[in-house]
Amino acid sequence: MSKWTEIEKKYYMPTFQRMPVVLVRGQGARVWDDNGREYLDFIGGLAVNSLGHCHPVVAKALAEQGKTLTQTSNHFYTVPQLQLAELLVNNSCFDKAFFCNSGTEANEGAVKLARRYGKLHLDGAFVVITTFDSFHGRTLAMVAATGQKRFQEPYTPMPSGFVNVEANSIESIKKATTKQTCAVMLEPIQAEGGVNIPSEDYLKKVREWCDKKGILLILDEIQTGMGRLGALFGYQLYGIEPDIITLAKGMGGGVPIGAFLARKKADVFKVGEHGSTFGGNPLVCAVAYAVTKHIIENDVAGNARRVGEHLGSRLAKLKAKHVFIVDVRGRGLLWAVEFKKDMAEPVMLGCIEKGLLVNKLKPNAIRLIPPLIITKKDVDEATGILGDVLARQAG
Numbered sequence: 001m002s003k004w005t006e007i008e009k010k011y012y013m014p015t016f017q018r019m020p021v022v023l024v025r026g027q028g029a030r031v032w033d034d035n036g037r038e039y040l041d042f043i044g045g046l047a048v049n050s051l052g053h054c055h056p057v058v059a060k061a062l063a064e065q066g067k068t069l070t071q072t073s074n075h076f077y078t079v080p081q082l083q084l085a086e087l088l089v090n091n092s093c094f095d096k097a098f099f100c101n102s103g104t105e106a107n108e109g110a111v112k113l114a115r116r117y118g119k120l121h122l123d124g125a126f127v128v129i130t131t132f133d134s135f136h137g138r139t140l141a142m143v144a145a146t147g148q149k150r151f152q153e154p155y156t157p158m159p160s161g162f163v164n165v166e167a168n169s170i171e172s173i174k175k176a177t178t179k180q181t182c183a184v185m186l187e188p189i190q191a192e193g194g195v196n197i198p199s200e201d202y203l204k205k206v207r208e209w210c211d212k213k214g215i216l217l218i219l220d221e222i223q224t225g226m227g228r229l230g231a232l233f234g235y236q237l238y239g240i241e242p243d244i245i246t247l248a249k250g251m252g253g254g255v256p257i258g259a260f261l262a263r264k265k266a267d268v269f270k271v272g273e274h275g276s277t278f279g280g281n282p283l284v285c286a287v288a289y290a291v292t293k294h295i296i297e298n299d300v301a302g303n304a305r306r307v308g309e310h311l312g313s314r315l316a317k318l319k320a321k322h323v324f325i326v327d328v329r330g331r332g333l334l335w336a337v338e339f340k341k342d343m344a345e346p347v348m349l350g351c352i353e354k355g356l357l358v359n360k361l362k363p364n365a366i367r368l369i370p371p372l373i374i375t376k377k378d379v380d381e382a383t384g385i386l387g388d389v390l391a392r393q394a395g
C-alpha cells in the first residue's frame with residue numbers, strides 16, 4: 001500500500017470510495033500509478049478526458065493561454081470565451097451560451113433560466129419535473145432534482161420546486177404537469193443512474209408534450225454530450241431539439257468547465273440575473289475551445305460511434321459466454337455491464353490487477369466510459385482483460 005492511502009485517511013473527508021491506486025501520470029488512454037504500473041483507462045476521469053490524458057491539443061492550449069491571460073472577471077470581453085460560445089452555437093440548435101465551472105452549476109443555471117422563463121411567460125410557474133434514477137449533481141437543488149433517495153435522504157428537507165417521476169414514461173410526466181410546471185429536465189440516457197436507455201420515441205413524446213403545454217425541455221447532456229454517444233450531442237440521435245442543454249465533463253478535455261446553451265425562446269436572462277467569478281475564464285475556455293474544435297474537425301464522435309459498436313459487440317460476446325451477465329447496454333462509448341449478483345467490486349478489483357480501470361456503477365454493474373479517441377485495438381485489449389476476470393469469477 002502506498003503512503004498516500006494513509007495520508008488520505010488522515011487529511012481528506014471520507015466521501016469517496018477510492019480505488020486502491022495512486023495515479024501520477026497519464027498519456028492517451030493510459031495512466032500510470034506511483035509504482036510505475038500501467039493501466040488502460042476505461043473511466044477517463046469519469047467521462048471527462050474525451051481526448052484522453054494530456055492530449056497535445058489540451059497541453060498546448062493550457063500552456064499558451066497560461067502564458068497569455070488566465071482570469072479577468074466577466075466584467076471584460078475575452079476572446080477564448082466568445083470563440084467557444086460561437087463554436088458551440090454554430091454547431092448546435094442553440095442561440096446563446098453561458099459558461100460556468102461544473103456540470104452541477106450548469107444545471108443550476110439551466111433551472112434558474114427556466115424559472116425566469118416561468119415568471120415571464122408562464123404566470124410564475126417554477127416547478128421542474130425530473131425522473132427517478134436521474135443524476136443532475138450535488139448541490140442541494142440538484143440533489144432535489146436527482147431522483148435518487150440515497151442522495152436526498154442525508155440532506156432533507158429538500159429545496160422545493162422539483163418533482164421526480166418514473167423514468168421513460170411519458171404518462172408520468174403528463175400526470176405530474178401542473179400550472180406550476182416550467183420545465184422538464186432529462187438526460188437522453190441516464191448515465192450515473194445505470195446507463196438506462198429510454199424507448200426510441202420517448203424524447204419525441206416529451207418534446208411534443210412540452211410544446212403542447214408551452215413548458216421548456218432541458219436536456220442534461222453533461223455526460224452524453226460532446227461526442228460521447230457517437231454524435232456531437234445526444235439529442236441529435238433522437239430527432240428532437242431541446243430548449244436548453246447543459247454540458248460539462250467532456251467539453252474541457254480535463255479542465256473544469258460547464259455550460260448551458262439556450263434557444264432564442266429561452267434566452268431570457270437580463271444583466272445581473274446570473275453570474276460567475278471563474279465561469280468562462282480565458283484559461284478553461286481556451287482549452288475547451290481547442291478540445292471542441294478538435295472533436296468537431298476530426299469527427300471524434302464518429303470514432304466513438306464506430307469503436308463503440310465494436311465495444312458493444314465484444315460485450316455481447318461476453319454476455320453470451322456467462323449466464324451471470326444479465327445485460328449489456330449502451331451507445332457510443334457509454335456502456336454498462338450488469339450482473340445477476342453484486343459482483344461489480346471483485347470484477348473492478350480483478351481488472352485493476354490486470355491493468356484495466358473500469359467504473360463500479362452499482363453493486364451489480366460496471367460502467368465503461370473510455371476516452372473518445374480509443375481504438376478498436378484498445379477495446380480488444382480491455383474486453384480481453386475483462387473476459388479473463390469474468391472467466392475467473394465463473395470458476
Ligand SMILES: *Cc1c(COP(=O)(O)O)cnc(C)c1O
Nearest residue numbers: 102103104135136137220222223
Ligand atoms: C456528472 C454529471 C453531473 C454533475 O456534474 P459535476 O461536474 O460533477 O458537477 C450532472 N449531470 C450528469 C448527467 C452528469 O453525468
